[in-house]
Amino acid sequence: xxxxxxLPTHLHENPFALAQTQLRRVGETFxxxxxxxxxLSQCKKTVEVSVPVQMDDGSVFAFQGYRVVHxxxxxxxxxxxxxxxxxxxxxxxxxxxxxxxxxxxxxxPFGGAKGGVICDPKRLSIGEKERLTxxxxxxxxxxxxxEKDIPAPDVGTDAQxxxxxxxxxxxNVGHSVLGVVTGKPLSVGGSVGxxxxxxxxxxxxxxxxxxxxxxxxxxxxxxxxxxxxVGSNLARxxxxxxxxxxxxxxxxxxxxxxxxxxxxxxxxxKAEHGVLEGFPGADAITxxxxxxxxxxxxxPCALEQVITAENAPRVRAKMICEGANGxxxxxxxxxxxxxxxxxxxxxxxxxxxxxxxxxxxxxxxQEYFWKEYEVHAKLNDIVVRAFEETWSTRERYSTSMRVAAxxxxxxxxxxxxxxxxxxx
Ligand code: NAD
Numbered sequence: 101x102x103x104x105x106x107l108p109t110h111l112h113e114n115p116f117a118l119a120q121t122q123l124r125r126v127g128e129t130f131x132x133x134x135x136x137x138x139x140l141s142q143c144k145k146t147v148e149v150s151v152p153v154q155m156d157d158g159s160v161f162a163f164q165g166y167r168v169v170h171x172x173x174x175x176x177x178x179x180x181x182x183x184x185x186x187x188x189x190x191x192x193x194x195x196x197x198x199x200x201x202x203x204x205x206x207x208x209p210f211g212g213a214k215g216g217v218i219c220d221p222k223r224l225s226i227g228e229k230e231r232l233t234x235x236x237x238x239x240x241x242x243x244x245x246x247e248k249d250i251p252a253p254d255v256g257t258d259a260q261x262x263x264x265x266x267x268x269x270x271x272n273v274g275h276s277v278l279g280v281v282t283g284k285p286l287s288v289g290g291s292v293g294x295x296x297x298x299x300x301x302x303x304x305x306x307x308x309x310x311x312x313x314x315x316x317x318x319x320x321x322x323x324x325x326x327x328x329x330v331g332s333n334l335a336r337x338x339x340x341x342x343x344x345x346x347x348x349x350x351x352x353x354x355x356x357x358x359x360x361x362x363x364x365x366x367x368x369x370k371a372e373h374g375v376l377e378g379f380p381g382a383d384a385i386t387x388x389x390x391x392x393x394x395x396x397x398x399x400p401c402a403l404e405q406v407i408t409a410e411n412a413p414r415v416r417a418k419m420i421c422e423g424a425n426g427x428x429x430x431x432x433x434x435x436x437x438x439x440x441x442x443x444x445x446x447x448x449x450x451x452x453x454x455x456x457x458x459x460x461x462x463x464x465x466q467e468y469f470w471k472e473y474e475v476h477a478k479l480n481d482i483v484v485r486a487f488e489e490t491w492s493t494r495e496r497y498s499t500s501m502r503v504a505a506x507x508x509x510x511x512x513x514x515x516x517x518x519x520x521x522x523x524x
Pocket of ligand 1: 253255325350401403423425454
């Protein structure tokens with residue numbers, strides 16, 4: 101599939117073209133050698149695979165999958181695997197590039213990668229999902245490995261999927277390879293704190309940003325789009341901090357209560373019913389209404405390009421924390437900047453997951469596991485340090501948090517590329 105492929109209906113722009121535009125803008129602002137920008141604007145390797153799966157009714161369906169490595173100059177590539185009907189090769193390439201910047205911004209010894217399979221995981225039985233995962237893993241088995249490319253969960257995949265990848269890889273090489281994948285269940289070498297790590301990183305970013313602005317977390321009203329790993333954990337952590345979570349949503353729509361939702365009850369309701377729709381004690385809202393709702397912090401934690409030039413003028417939040425990857429289009433970014441709305445960009449705001457994935461990889465290689473308080477403390481150190489570096493770069497260059505974060509990251513990758521030299 102090329103950039104000429106029609107865009108999925110929820111996207112306004114080709115995500116890879118958008119990621120390349122962002123990179124060029126950053127290259128100009130930070131005066132990075134155009135030759136390096138040329139190298140970094142492409143993905144190192146793109147693998148497209150066919151994944152034939154026997155379905156429960158006896159038929160065989162050939163799913164299409166991808167694994168893309170954007171860059172591995174600073175270390176093995178790292179990035180999640182997405183199961184979603186709207187996956188495209190260009191989306192996976194954009195997500196892989198963003199992973200390179202995220203790992204560099206956090207100072208992790210990783211490059212960026214991403215994977216995806218075009219499928220609707222909600223319509224697969226457990227058996228179909230397992231067969232799909234094992235066959236996909238077999239198709240990319242020469243691409244992944246603890247020193248090469250280490251997958252993790254993303255939209256539509258979870259710890260169980262990671263356990264199947266770990267098992268398939270390990271069965272093929274003849275011994276357990278804990279470092280091949282992160283986001284695994286605790287019983288097979290997962291790290292404590294990985295499940296809620298992305299949300300916890302977002303919490304640390306929101307809290308630090310509030311301190312910078314002289315406001316306090318517990319006076320805040322927050323709206324969260326998406327109620328999966330990132331969104332529901334963020335709602336839980338924020339409500340535990342006494343924050344008023346006034347709106348949350350899933351793909352079917354949202355629920356709103358200006359006085360604050362009962363988050364544990366909403367999590368239990370979603371677990372029981374599979375949807376938030378019908379949750380008592382709240383009004384129904386659409387996902388579009390949630391973006392424009394009256395709140396202090398808006399946290400998109402679902403899919404890309406939900407804040408656009410069309411709705412950005414009507415956003416009422418004072419701060420946006422990007423739990424999702426790429427939720428804001430560049431045009432929307434400019435509008436939000438002009439309106440003085442602080443945007444905490446994805447590469448900073450949702451990096452908690454890859455930071456604890458790094459901890460899981462280190463623990464797996466050493467076969468020595470840490471306590472939960474150590475994981476949280478080390479996560480806080482890394483995320484807050486990256487926040488402070490981004491904040492001071494933003495002030496020095498009079499630019500947005502996004503351009504500052506990308507600038508720091510791109511400079512780090514560019515420096516590593518220069519010092520290693522161009523092979524041969
Ligand atoms: P998930 O599959 O666990 O949850 C996704 C949520 O989004 C679900 O609640 C789903 O109902 C909702 N959703 C789907 N389509 C929607 C739509 N059109 N409108 C509103 N909501 C919709 O996925 P996740 O792991 O929570 O990932 C969410 C985002 O966070 C993605 O952009 C992902 O790349 C990013 N992210 C995830 C992690 C991680 O550790 N899981 C790390 C970094 C970034």
